[in-house]
Amino acid sequence: MAVLFVQIKCELGKAYDVANAIADAEIASEIYSTAGEFDLLVKFYVPPEDDAGRFVTGVVQQIGNIRDTVTIVTFKAF
Numbered sequence: 001m002a003v004l005f006v007q008i009k010c011e012l013g014k015a016y017d018v019a020n021a022i023a024d025a026e027i028a029s030e031i032y033s034t035a036g037e038f039d040l041l042v043k044f045y046v047p048p049e050d051d052a053g054r055f056v057t058g059v060v061q062q063i064g065n066i067r068d069t070v071t072i073v074t075f076k077a078f
Contacts, residue, residue, distance in 0.1 A: 018039070031043075
């Protein structure tokens with residue numbers, strides 16, 4: 001499985017709504033609220049045969065009240 005961390009910037013006041021929508025969709029491994037430029041940090045596992053970019057743009061970014069995302073693709077866990 002490919003591991004993606006996606007930082008999500010939400011519409012003002014909507015971070016909890018976005019986090020709940022992601023949790024309800026059962027697509028994330030972990031969801032954290034964060035301080036700073038982004039509101040959420042979300043960990044996703046994507047099967048290696050799936051396109052990570054299509055997952056982010058076609059699944060994650062389709063959730064309402066998301067303004068921006070930054071995706072971190074990981075290679076190896078230590």
